[in-house]
């Protein structure tokens with residue numbers, strides 16, 4: 001079911017398939033971890049064996065970013081649609097609300113997770129977001145105790161990459177949730193602090209172009225996409 005790009009695995013599930021697998025994991029009390037894969041992370045993993053191992057140790061690597069879709073096409077693979085970190089998080093919120101699963105939101109600047117929680121409660125009536133904690137708390141015992149006190153089953157971790165992924169693998173056995181997802185800047189977007197590209201750009205897979213125009217200083221980071229595609233083709 002997984003395809004491999006320059007040594008990094010990526011799953012071929014859509015939002016609904018993955019959401020139902022995650023609910024099954026919770027019901028079976030099985031711990032699982034979702035990581036969003038994009039060309040930037042794959043290229044970084046070329047020079048960082050530990051990061052590559054970490055990405056491959058996740059249960060579900062989702063194809064976030066048009067680069068992975070293009071690479072799959074170039075290699076005759078089957079991954080046709082993006083599964084973005086933020087949309088997967090929203091899908092999981094929707095399914096968790098319907099199934100009564102408890103969510104905890106950890107990360108972001110003080111107040112951001114709380115604001116995002118309020119938005120999610122508007123969007124998904126009945127959702128059980130049992131707690132939030134900002135991402136600048138340094139005392140590990142406070143972090144673990146705050147999460148565990150609320151007995152969540154799903155944990156969204158928004159500390160940026162790869163900090164959040166390392167945090168998840170190092171702590172997943174010490175906290176109550178079964179499903180863990182690293183969600184980067186998603187709390188900032190959901191709370192309204194950060195604007196996402198308009199639907200038009202998203203649907204065409206041109207979010208990167210929108211960001212390039214809005215934040216031209218990112219151009220260097222965006223050279224990674226063509227470099228990644230060339231490298232994939234050469235392999």
Ligand code: UDP
Nearest residue numbers: 107108109135136158159160161184185188
């Ligand atoms: N963040 C945090 N604690 C930290 C560093 C960052 O909670 O020590 C949060 C930050 O507030 C932001 C999120 O991590 O909401 C994601 O950061 P960024 O957008 O840089 O990460 P990316 O999504 O690019 O991996």
